[in-house]
Amino acid sequence: MPDPIASAVQQLKRLPGIGEKTATRLVYWMLNAQPGTAHAIAEALLGLEDGIHPCSQCCNLTSSDPCALCADPRRQHDTVCVVEHPQDILAFERSGEYRGRYHVLHGAIAPLDGIGPDQLRIRELLARLGGVSEVILATDPDVEGDATALYLGRLLQPLGVRVTRLAHGISVGTEIEYADAVSLARALQNRREL
Numbered sequence: 001m002p003d004p005i006a007s008a009v010q011q012l013k014r015l016p017g018i019g020e021k022t023a024t025r026l027v028y029w030m031l032n033a034q035p036g037t038a039h040a041i042a043e044a045l046l047g048l049e050d051g052i053h054p055c056s057q058c059c060n061l062t063s064s065d066p067c068a069l070c071a072d073p074r075r076q077h078d079t080v081c082v083v084e085h086p087q088d089i090l091a092f093e094r095s096g097e098y099r100g101r102y103h104v105l106h107g108a109i110a111p112l113d114g115i116g117p118d119q120l121r122i123r124e125l126l127a128r129l130g131g132v133s134e135v136i137l138a139t140d141p142d143v144e145g146d147a148t149a150l151y152l153g154r155l156l157q158p159l160g161v162r163v164t165r166l167a168h169g170i171s172v173g174t175e176i177e178y179a180d181a182v183s184l185a186r187a188l189q190n191r192r193e194l
Ligand SMILES: [Zn+2]
Pocket: 055, 056, 057, 058, 059, 060, 066, 067, 068, 069, 070, 071
């Protein structure tokens, strides 16, 4: 019989940033929590495995298709903000500065990690450019993000669409996901032609 405490520690240790000590602390916290706590957490996690898939339009991870953002008629159709990760959308929404659509690449070009353009959701982006007048490249301000923006710029500019890149309001190396709302809003306002 596997020991439930040991196997719970084992599983939690698999999470990023969680070591043996933290995993053990979390398990004993759950053992002392109100009855049903571990069950509620387990149920929420199972929902991730069964109910979430990429939106057929913007590739954001969602439980509905199209996602709530693509389905919202109040969002501008003519502007698409291209981000690396679904979490980046949350950062933009927190800034309250953006009313257009999004497109999630699910990564950035990183030759050293074997990630080329074909591994990203670029084909899906090209397929939805009808009626789009501006594409804002909001990949992270690091080597991979810049390389991806450059690649996309070369691909999109000949198609007659305005291509802009976020200004350097957010410091180099900061991931969009962790950028504060004010800096992100400023970077968006001061975006420049690529
Ligand atoms: Zn969507």
